[in-house]
Amino acid sequence: MLAPAAFDPEGFLRNLEDWTPDAARQIAAAEQITLTAAHWEIIELLRDYYREFDSSPAMRPLVKYCAARLGADKGRSIYLMSLFPGSPAKLGSKIAGLPKPDNCL
Amino acid sequence: MVAAAPKRLLLLIRHSPYGSSLARASLDVALAAAAFDQPVTLLFAGDGVLQLLPEQDTHARGVKNIGRLLASLPLYGIEQVYVDAQAVAHYQFALDTAPLKAVPLDSGQISEMFRNHDQLLGF
Amino acid sequence: MNVILHTLNASPASSACSDCLRLLASGDALLLLGDGVYAALAGSADRARLDASGAAVYVLDTDAAAAGVLSRVDGVTIIDIDGFVALTEQCSRQLAWY
Numbered sequence: 001m002l003a004p005a006a007f008d009p010e011g012f013l014r015n016l017e018d019w020t021p022d023a024a025r026q027i028a029a030a031e032q033i034t035l036t037a038a039h040w041e042i043i044e045l046l047r048d049y050y051r052e053f054d055s056s057p058a059m060r061p062l063v064k065y066c067a068a069r070l071g072a073d074k075g076r077s078i079y080l081m082s083l084f085p086g087s088p089a090k091l092g093s094k095i096a097g098l099p100k101p102d103n104c105l
Numbered sequence: 106m107v108a109a110a111p112k113r114l115l116l117l118i119r120h121s122p123y124g125s126s127l128a129r130a131s132l133d134v135a136l137a138a139a140a141f142d143q144p145v146t147l148l149f150a151g152d153g154v155l156q157l158l159p160e161q162d163t164h165a166r167g168v169k170n171i172g173r174l175l176a177s178l179p180l181y182g183i184e185q186v187y188v189d190a191q192a193v194a195h196y197q198f199a200l201d202t203a204p205l206k207a208v209p210l211d212s213g214q215i216s217e218m219f220r221n222h223d224q225l226l227g228f
Numbered sequence: 229m230n231v232i233l234h235t236l237n238a239s240p241a242s243s244a245c246s247d248c249l250r251l252l253a254s255g256d257a258l259l260l261l262g263d264g265v266y267a268a269l270a271g272s273a274d275r276a277r278l279d280a281s282g283a284a285v286y287v288l289d290t291d292a293a294a295a296g297v298l299s300r301v302d303g304v305t306i307i308d309i310d311g312f313v314a315l316t317e318q319c320s321r322q323l324a325w326y
Contacts, residue, residue: 192247212250216253219253227323
């Protein structure tokens with residue numbers, strides 16, 4: 001378990017390097033989410049996005065990136081909303097250990 | 106009632122990626138415009154074309170990688186990207202390896218582009 | 229009116245200056261600010277480029293005075309801040325070079 005000090009006041013990991021699958025489960029639990037294979041697929045995709053673009057995606061690029069990588073069925077906001085309710089880009093990034101997307105205007 | 110046509114915004118990007126915070130500032134403006142579905146055009150000129158060099162590696166320096174951030178712009182719906190052909194010729198690098206696809210323009214085409222936009226912001 | 233007001237705030241040796249002069253259109257307005265005022269120095273090669281650009285050239289009085297070039301910019305129009313504001317009203321768009 002990561003100590004509370006590992007997180008910022010909004011629950012985002014302060015250091016990318018602290019992230020592990022267990023950390024993801026811990027963050028998800030705090031958000032009342034039980035991670036399934038479908039969640040993990042998006043979490044991995046978010047981490048790939050971060051490696052490729054050095055940033056966390058806003059909703060629009062996340063949907064496009066999902067569509068390009070996982071197909072049109074999963075590249076839809078309704079699908080992402082079903083996994084990460086409310087704000088999928090923000091919540092997904094949080095669980096994936098990424099910084100808060102800074103383009104959520 | 107007919108909605109007013111959105112203002113066409115042109116960002117003229119003339120500074121290098123890490124010499125100042127201007128590159129980040131121009132990216133922030135581009136992303137803000139895209140978030141509000143405002144059409145935005147990027148035009149790299151002068152030292153701004155250096156933002157398009159491939160193989161930027163900022164890991165050790167601990168700052169965001171401008172090249173990679175630029176690569177994400179098409180996912181934000183930003184597709185109108187141009188570059189001053191003269192500046193690219195000056196620095197002698199090939200655009201086909203740039204992180205963001207950019208169409209080269211000559212001087213006359215750039216002057217024309219200034220006139221085809223409603224607002225011009227220099228960075 | 230389809231005139232662009234270009235403001236140039238960089239020395240004549242800069243790429244901002246050369247790019248601005250290359251890319252502005254004949255008939256555009258060009259206001260020199262800060263280090264840009266040196267481009268107006270009478271008799272200089274930079275001044276010749278300015279004159280050849282076809283732009284209507286202005287310098288801001290306070291900046292030209294600070295630089296000590298106020299008496300050396302014959303032939304360009306010296307304006308104050310109110311003149312700057314009036315220019316922005318006359319031009320459809322503005323573009324800052326620096």
